[in-house]
Amino acid sequence: MVRFDEFVGNEKLKDRLSKMIERKSVPQAMVFEGKQGLGKRTIVTHFVRALLCRDSNVRPCTACPTCAKTKNLAHPDVTIIDGSQAKALSIDAIRNIRSDSFVVPNEADYKVYLFFNADSMQEEAQNAILKILEEPAPYCVFIFTCENRSSLLPTVLSRAVSMELFPVDVFEATEAIKKILPDEQVNNIEKAAEIFCGNIGAAVDSLCSGEFTKLYETSLRVLKALTALDEFELLRESANFESEKELFSGCVSILSLAVRDALTLKFGGTRTVSGFDIDELAPLKALTSQQLLALKFELDETKASLLRNPNFTLLITRFCARMRKACGR
């Protein structure tokens, strides 16, 4: 049995990885794909620790000498290559990896090569790695992590088993973040879990870095520009979004919650979830129900489009036009 500790959700993936180790049928090349914040590095670390652990029962046992070394992946049979660093992927460096891979493991039964941020690997580097994947030494395991597997060459992908990570549901994310950030205000955690659609890492990063505050301030400015029908301000804000996809995505989620709140208030409800106060929501509440529903529809559509990795610039332009139209322009 493999222990994944507090790694939340992704049950099928965990089960699959667990079975690979139990049945000793670990693929020689694997690609872990998932958006930033979903825990690719964390789950890979659990997997590698379990793979190398000497205990036969629950792995990683966290107590054996191997587990002590793999805690931070500092084991003589584990090599980490950061794809975002060109030097680590020079042709010479890959040649060294290749010759190293044919030297039998120092201590473990496997030799593991971790290529983090594999999205950043140039085609030339990928082709050089492909040579290693074509005829790997039997004890070698090559693991790649990326946000989008389409950035890897089809020839590399065809030699690897793909693993995809997904966000968890909002409730699960909220509970997990509470444990990670015990001092954070619970209502901020709830909002972050909702806004980042269950991406625990992205929510935690945003709360810790102060980005979360920036997100709220930006959303409030967009909300004001929109309800004041201030086209100039709206365009100015959307120009900033061009280079900040995460900010845009977060704002769309917050605005969607704000519109939901405005509808709630309109129909006599009192419980709001967006985090804006009643005064801030007042201009939205002044819109007709029909306008609010149209806004909600556009925001949800934009949210769905973002997940489909669209032409981002076009999406922002369309977003502004449709939002103005929904508000009555």
Ligand SMILES: [Zn+2]
């Ligand atoms: Zn162990």
